[in-house]
Amino acid sequence: MRMEDLATRPDLRRPALGLGAVGGEFLGHDVVGLLAKSKRLAARWPEFFLVLLDDDVPVARAAAIPVEFPTPERPELPEHGWDGALLWAAEDVMDGRAPTTLVAIEVTVAEHARGRGLAAVMLSELRARARAAGLSRLVVPVRPTGLEQRPDESIVDYVTRKRPDGSFADPWLRTHERLGARLIGVAPFAMTVTGTLAQWREWTGVEFVDGLNTVPGGLAPVLASVARDLGVYVEPNVWLDHPL
Template identity: 95%
Template sequence: MRMEDLATRPELRRAALDLGTVGGEFLSHDVVGLLAKSKRLATRWPEFFLVLPDDDVPVARAAAIPVEFPTGERPELPEHGWDGTLLWAAEDVMDGRAPTSLVAIEVTVAEHARGRGLAAVMLTELRAKARAAGLSRLVVPVRPTGLEQRPNESIVDYVTRKRPDGLFADPWLRTHERLGARLIGVAPFAMTVTGTLAQWREWTGVVDGLNTVPGGIAPVLASVKRDLGVYVEPNVWLDHPL
């Protein structure tokens, strides 16, 4: 298998998207996430949209965006995590700022190809891309996959869970850790999805109060009185050495 990117193989984009998405379908209704539409990323930063084909059929993909960080205005990574860095990237394009860091916003592996270490391969290639582009670091707002089993637990408590060998209990955090990444903070408001009760019932089926929903790593707060549902997802900031 040879790693490709959409700068050289733009025709792989559609097949790469067929690998599916992470989390519940409702995450596609994060309005900031519209900035991360694959066609937009493939047009603006195709060199950072990676595809790993097996006999020309994609089995993994990864996407990253370059941002200017750190700066006087941005001394710390945003508490709004995934959403926040997408807004940073949009600001930098509009303001003409030169990027200094790369932010990985997605790594997806086909279900049948999981367990082969391909996620680590994608992260390693993103680090190589960042170095080749002259950027100083690769940072990742990581969505802890195991938190789906503990959606009512705080992210601060969750990241303290360790195995007997001292590594993270969460498998996705552990993948990063084994590559040398270090935890540098949490993003308590990484993704926010709001909608009416009718919309949330269509997406997940919710009732008044706190709701645990499939594909969520945090509860949905629904209010019949206000006809509103709100989901706020936390992430974990990890820094990969270059």
């Protein structure tokens, strides 16, 4: 296998996108997520857009953005998690701030290649890239995949679930944990998606009723109002800090 990035192999951007996405289709309608379009990441930070090749075929990708953190105005990581990190990165570009921290915003492994430790390989490479760039840390707004099976459970309660050996019950959190990452906070509103009920039906195939509605690929329910023709999804993540 061989690791590449878009700085040297810009032609890999489209093939890497063919690996799919995490979560339900509706996550692609988080408006802040427009800042994370692959074309933008490739143009601004191609050295942090990684693609792992197996016989020249992409089997995993990872993307990260540099931000200035901590600062007097940013003493803690944002409660808005993934969205908040993207906004910080955009602010820093516009304000001309020098970054000090790398934030991993995506790690995706091809379905047929899962279970081979490739996600850990991508995270380790991001850590190496952060060190090489002179950054002080790598942080990740982690989306605990197992929470899809418990969307009515609070993120705080969920992350306290442990296996008999004391490790995280959630498999994706456990991958980070094995690499030495530590949990440093909760991002209760890491991603927010709003839409009409017709849009939500199109995105999920669910007929919505007033109140909380569980949707495929969601870590939390969608709060719907029939009278207002509105559905709101607020996804929680947790912040993990990787030692460099």
